[in-house]
Amino acid sequence: MIKQLTLMLGGIQGEGIVSVGDTLIRALSQAGYYAFGYRTFSSRIKGGHTNYVIDISTHKTLSCDDSLDILIAFDQDSIEINLPKLKKGGLLVYDDIVSVKELLASIAPSSYIILPIPFTSIAKQYGNTLMKNTGVVGFLGQLFHMPIESVSRVISKNFNGKGEEIVANNMKVLTACYELPLENNSLSHQYRLSPVQNNQKKASMLGNEAIAFGALMAGCRFMAAYPITPSSEVMEYLTKKFPGFNGVMIQTEDEISAITMTVGAAYGGVRSMTATSGPGLSLMMEGIGLAAMTEIPVVIADIQRGGPSTGLPTKHEQSDIDFLYYGAHGEIPIIILSPYTVEGCFYQTIDAFNLAEQYQCPVMILSDLHLGLSRQTIDPLDSSKIQIDRGKLLNSNEFTESDMPFKRFAFTDDGVSSRIIPGQPFGMHHITGIEHMETGKPFEGNDNRKKMMDKRLKKLQGLKELDHIDLYGQLESDLLILSVGSNFGMIQRVVEGEQLPATYGMFKMIKPMPIKQLEELCAKYNKILVIEGNATGQLAAIIKSEVGFHRKIESLLKYDGTPFKYEEIHNKIKELI
Structure with a gap:
């Protein structure tokens, strides 16, 4: 049994690779597993190579491994381009209508397990070759020992709006590929997913x-x-x-x-x-x-x-x-x-x-x-965390004729003025992109301009005092990693997977910068690594401009159009610790 594996679906863009990947992730999630899928595609509607990499696990996963356990190929290009990523001894599955004789002749027979499957032929038998995509999901369901009910529910929902006949035919293809005999009996054990501790259905988004x-x-x-x-x-x-x-x-x-x-x-x-x-x-x-x-x-x-x-x-x-x-x-x-x-x-x-x-x-x-x-x-979303705060939005009974003229841009201690929905009695005011007075009436006076600029800009000053960086890892280490966005998944995989002595922090808000928290963190740690996906170190430069600590801060940058790989982050961290 296996607790984690990575597979790739590869084929011609526009022929349903994304649909297969999405369907598989939904089926896995409904069966209680965790999956993370990342697709590579070009800027065209149809044609050219595309692939979908999926990391499957019994625990939460937020990134994909650099190498593959399984490669599912719908065409020859998918094998030629992606075979180097397949681990030695890994499983290569391809549609048996693909011409692979010359390609496979160059591969040592012991390097991989190679398995042709008649996906297109089975789909054609039930009326439409497009249903080969459903067949792939059925084959993988069998390989992973997933309950066919988990897979069939997702397939049925996918095609529910297209008529009973299409649903029925897809279910036939699904069943036919789910029941395909595997010539290599060891596969049945090698790629069987370990049971999940909690098989509660999960959502995917x-x-x-x-x-x-x-x-x-x-x-x-x-x-x-x-x-x-x-x-x-x-x-x-x-x-x-x-x-x-x-x-x-x-x-x-x-x-x-x-x-x-x-x-x-x-x-x-x-x-x-x-x-x-x-x-x-x-x-x-x-x-x-x-x-x-x-x-x-x-x-x-x-x-x-x-x-x-x-x-x-x-x-x-x-x-x-x-x-x-x-x-x-x-x-x-x-x-x-x-x-x-x-x-x-x-x-x-x-x-x-x-x-x-x-x-x-x-x-x-x-x-x-x-x-x-x-x-x-x-993970399940918590509805109790949904709170609505409309700020200083007044109801119609909160002001009267005596409040006229309504000062929509009134100077206040916190810089935030009361506002109303237009059309309220006694709430008439100007609204314009030109500098204005408290009532909104255009006015370019020097003193008024300064006061209005100060009013607008001071609204956010308090946010600089709050903590907006979430911290993980070994908090008493010498190295602090700072990053944003999707980099979190791979940073977490590297640091937690090897229990590296590093703290990693993820920005939840970058403007206003959490200056107070940043100053404390930069003073505490001896080395600071900023990981970001651009060529000029934009986040690192902003941190330096806001809080200093130039000599402590290093950057790991990537700008080739792909997310960070495990090896790239791992090597840089090992260099610094």
Whole structure:
């Protein structure tokens, strides 16, 4: 029996590799296992090589191993490209219609277990070769000794909307491949998954889906967005869910429209958001400045990808940090949250809406492609943690005619003014992107300008005093690792897997920087390693500019479009400890 393994599904993009991977992860999760799946794909709809790597375990897993235990190949390219990643003695499974004679002739027979399976032939027997994808899930269900009921429920749900005949035919293919006799009987034991201690059904989600679900639970009822990889799943999820909750999702003609519509809806009192990636964020920046100047609460999810320009639209990177931290024209209050798990995407999106209304400013949710598009088994979400705080939003009975003119931008001790939903009696006020007085009326006086700038900027000062870095590992070690986003999974795998003497901290908020906590941490540890997916060490540079400690801080950077590998992080940590 095996407690953890890594497999890859490889084939031609557009022929269902993602569907197979998602289905397998859902089936494993329903059977009580944990899975983490990461896909590699190109910026085209169909054609070219794609693969889906899945790490399967009896305990929670948030990354994939660098090498493979099993390679499932739908075409010859998948074998040629990925065979070097297969462990010696690993299992190579391929569709028997694939021509592999010359390729296999160059492989030592003892290097791998090689198993042809008639996936396409079986699918064709029941009417459609596309059902070979279902056959792969059935074969793996048998190989892992998963209950066929766990697999069949997921398959049935996948095709439920396509008619009884399609469901029935897929179930026949599933059963036929589940019952295939394995010529190598040792496989039955070698790849049998160990029973899980708790076989309770679990859910699986993408980080993007968790952001969307968090928005829904936070009371968001309006989203405007333009599709862009890798953020589109946020709008796709809410497009499906909003109708049942009186919400509206509008696909706009561009990102400029998306942010300005979001600002307008938020001004009208509706919790509103948009989602995008680097190029779209560039177009939104003026609208984000408008939200900051008018003190309107909006939430923007940025799912980072490789840039600049179109760059690497389907590849991983964490290079928007500087742009968000410094990118606005003028100086504006802005909060940047940085979830590092799928569950964190859910809870911190709820936080984002609360913070946006408490501080009346734009709030960014900074994610990345690896976190946004990796499907993984999640722990149960705790509804008791869902709290709604609308800040200083007044009800109509909280002000009267004597309060006129309503000072929407009144100077207060904490810099946050009361706000109302437009149209309330006695609440009429100006709203403009031009500098203004307390009533909102445009005014460019020198003293007023300084007071308004100070008012807006001081709103967030208190956040610098709070702890926004989660700490793990051996807290009394000499080495502190700091990072953001999806890097958490691999850092955790390396440090905890080998019990390395290191503390690792993950930022939950990078703006405002948790200055007090950072100063204490940097003073405590002798060495500080900042791990981030960009070429210039953006996060490390911000830390240095905010708290100093230049000589202690080192960087581990990666910007080739892929997430960090185990070996890369492991080698750097070993060098420093």
